[in-house]
Amino acid sequence: MLNHGGRIQANSKQYGIPVNDWLDLSTGINPHGWPVPEFIPTTLWQRLPEAEDDLIEKAKAYYQCEHILPMAGSQSAIQLLPRMRPACRVAILSPAYQEYRYCWQQAGHAVSELESFELDQLIDHFDVVIVVHPNNPTGETFSSDCLLNWYQRLQKRGGWLIVDEAFIDIAPAHSLASLPVMNGLIILRSLGKFFGLAGLRVGFVITHPVVLNQLAEKSGPWPIASVSRWIASQALADTDWQKQSRQYLPQYAQRLFDLLTEYDLKPTGGCGLFQWIKTDKASHIHQQLAQQGILCRLFDAPAALRFGLPASEHEWLRLETALQKVVPS
Numbered sequence: 322m323l324n325h326g327g328r329i330q331a332n333s334k335q336y337g338i339p340v341n342d343w344l345d346l347s348t349g350i351n352p353h354g355w356p357v358p359e360f361i362p363t364t365l366w367q368r369l370p371e372a373e374d375d376l377i378e379k380a381k382a383y384y385q386c387e388h389i390l391p392m393a394g395s396q397s398a399i400q401l402l403p404r405m406r407p408a409c410r411v412a413i414l415s416p417a418y419q420e421y422r423y424c425w426q427q428a429g430h431a432v433s434e435l436e437s438f439e440l441d442q443l444i445d446h447f448d449v450v451i452v453v454h455p456n457n458p459t460g461e462t463f464s465s466d467c468l469l470n471w472y473q474r475l476q477k478r479g480g481w482l483i484v485d486e487a488f489i490d491i492a493p494a495h496s497l498a499s500l501p502v503m504n505g506l507i508i509l510r511s512l513g514k515f516f517g518l519a520g521l522r523v524g525f526v527i528t529h530p531v532v533l534n535q536l537a538e539k540s541g542p543w544p545i546a547s548v549s550r551w552i553a554s555q556a557l558a559d560t561d562w563q564k565q566s567r568q569y570l571p572q573y574a575q576r577l578f579d580l581l582t583e584y585d586l587k588p589t590g591g592c593g594l595f596q597w598i599k600t601d602k603a604s605h606i607h608q609q610l611a612q613q614g615i616l617c618r619l620f621d622a623p624a625a626l627r628f629g630l631p632a633s634e635h636e637w638l639r640l641e642t643a644l645q646k647v648v649p650s
Contacts, residue, residue, distance in 0.1 A: 329616065338614045344636055345629075347618040349457065349488070349595040351570065352632030354517015355556040365547040376550045379557040380525055384510060385499035390533040391553075393544040395487060395509040395524035396420065401539050402483065402507070403428035405532070409448035412440060414461075416620065417453045418485065425449075437461060444471055448478070453485040454495075458597045458620060458627045460590035468497060476505045483507045490515030490563075491570050491593035504529045514594055515566065516556050521549040570594065573630045580637070581628065584644040589625070599625045606647055613643045 333340045380389050392398050399418075403425045411425045415434035425432050435443065444450060450471060455462045472482040486508060489496050498508050508527040513519035523545055526536055545553075556562075570593040577596050578588050586606070588596040600606070603624040610617055618627040631637045 332611060332616055336611055336614070342614050344615045344631070344639055346631065346640070347616045347627070347629065348519070349514060349618075349627065349629045350519050351515055351517035351566065351594060352630050352636075353566070353569075355559065355562055357518075357552055358555070361548060361551065365551055368547060370543045370545055370547045370550055374550055374554065376545075376554045376557075379554045383557040384496075384525065384527060386502075386527045388502050388527065388530050388533060390526045390536055391545055391550070392524050392526060392536065392540060394513065394522040395485065395511040395526075396522075397540060397544065398509055398524065398526045398536060399485075400424050401536055403430060404539070405535055406430075406449065406481070410446065411449045411451065412444065412447040413451045414440060414453060414456060416456075416458060416622065416625075417451070418457050421451050421453075421485075425451075437463070440471070441467075444474055447480070448475070449481045449483065450475060451483045451485070453487070455488045455592040456590075457485075457488060458590075458595070458618065458625065460592040460595070460597055462495065462592075465495065465497060472503065472506050476503075479505070481505050481507055483509065485509045487511040487514050488592050488594060491567055498527050502527075502529050504531070507532065512553055512556060515570075518552065518556060521552055523549050523553045570630075576637075577628060577630060580641060580644070584641075584647065585649075586626070586644070595627050595629050597625060597627050599623055602649060605649075609647045610643055613646065615640060615643050 329340055329343050329345055333343065376391055377389060380391065381387065399420050408429045411430045411432045413421050413432060413434050414437060422432050422434060440450065452463065452468065468484060475482050482505065484497055486496055498510065506528060509524065510527065511524040512521055526533060574591060574593045578591065581588055581596055581598065586598050589599040590597045601624050603619055603626045607617060607619040607626060631640055
């Protein structure tokens with residue numbers, strides 16, 4: 322199992338700080354996520370999930386697509402897709418979400434991690450290319466023309482372009498989801514980041530129906546709980562909340578950029594939900610903040626830190642106070 326953000330209980334034991342005293346900025350999840358209603362119909366707890374509810378209808382409207390499959394988080398698709406191709410050559414934009422490399426290697430594929438300029442030069446040597454857009458953790462983005470050019474080059478030999486759009490909801494105009502369905506273009510979406518509903522474990526795959534049917538077979542019956550399906554439907558339909566969130570999140574991201582810059586941690590990249598700092602002092606800074614009960618995300622290759630957004634003025638002040646105490650190594 323790879324190490325990801327969060328894991329507050331484990332950090333609580335390591336640093337001797339109670340769970341409730343932590344400020345978790347490690348995940349890049351919207352701290353002002355969609356407000357789940359207090360009332361949830363009791364019948365949802367008493368029946369098995371039903372695919373005939375309105376989740377797919379709401380998802381098609383939100384993503385502006387025709388063919389879509391709900392899954393138990395995009396992580397489920399990340400694990401299943403490598404098993405749907407014979408062993409082949411896979412390129413992954415790097416650095417990126419590490420589960421891609423792990424899952425494709427575990428399925429017997431030859432995986433290469435490339436920077437974006439290398440990817441454009443070498444893409445004709447690969448059968449599958451995986452791009453997180455905006456990239457996690459760097460925030461790097463790509464034009465639709467660039468992504469579609471890569472897709473067309475792959476498609477000439479029956480390849481796949483997998484585009485993980487987990488962080489794109491703040492700027493949906495840059496998504497490929499609304500394009501007409503294309504065989505070999507696979508788009509992953511999630512309710513975990515922008516909607517702040519990581520605990521639901523709801524994600525979506527948008528691609529050709531043949532691939533969706535294969536994924537559905539491999540997922541088995543009832544991959545998403547009834548309650549999760551119901552909450553997801555409500556969130557996808559709440560256009561007012563979505564509009565408001567797209568207005569204020571970039572402002573918070575700029576505030577975080579400015580704060581980190583003030584304390585000599587100028588971000589190297591980022592998006593509306595996190596800022597990324599490439600620094601050889603990453604481990605040292607991470608430890609000093611953790612000793613104050615503030616958890617950011619530490620990366621080893623390259624050495625870097627990722628900070629998510631604080632949720633309140635108290636948390637902003639706490640982060641600033643902690644940054645003031647960080648002593649360069």
